[in-house]
Amino acid sequence: EPEVTQTPSHQVTQMGQEVILRCVPISNHLYFYWYRQILGQKVEFLVSFYNNEISEKSEIFDDQFSVERPDGSNFTLKIRSTKLEDSAMYFCAGPKDRYTDTQYFGPGTRLTVL
């Protein structure tokens, strides 16, 4: 069964550095989502991406964050200048196929900011 893939699985960076997290969703559905989960806490919505544009973003998704779909398949989340509090698991999610809206989550990228 096709899966959402994310790279890297673990990223360690210094505070103030830029990081790019990558995702390849299952299908060519138009909606994709990014969520984050700080260790031991609940999953929080970051941003939704529809038809190559941001459709909704949370208060967490400030000017330091951006999303792109650079080549029609990959889907990236960029953090321009990382802070210690950005340390978390970052998940991308998307529908499995055009017939269902259930969001299937990728394996996640663990971001550690030192």
Place this chain on the structure above:
Amino acid sequence: ELKVEQNPLFLSMQEGKNYTIYCNYSTTSDRLYWYRQDPGKSLESLFVLLSNGAVKQEGRLMASLDTKARLSTLHITAAVHDLSATYFCAVDKLETSGSRLTFGEGTQLTVNP
């Protein structure tokens, strides 16, 4: 603002016992989801409940939805150790911009032999 509350947050139970996890949400939503998360892993979709009175079962887990009470339950029957995980409920509202999920705090379930 849509809020989702789960209880209990921590649940330790013996194998073979039954128990229920509760999920309350604050405003009308379109769909109610249950996910399972093992430590250090991603979220695995368990159930999607779409309408009032919906009931779904998979193995020892059964989920139900009461939209009037804004309540969903996840019932565990004859628990086994393999069910140990964190269980999240989440709700969404269908908008033209998609359907962002709002999650509860999660219930950390430990099943003891």
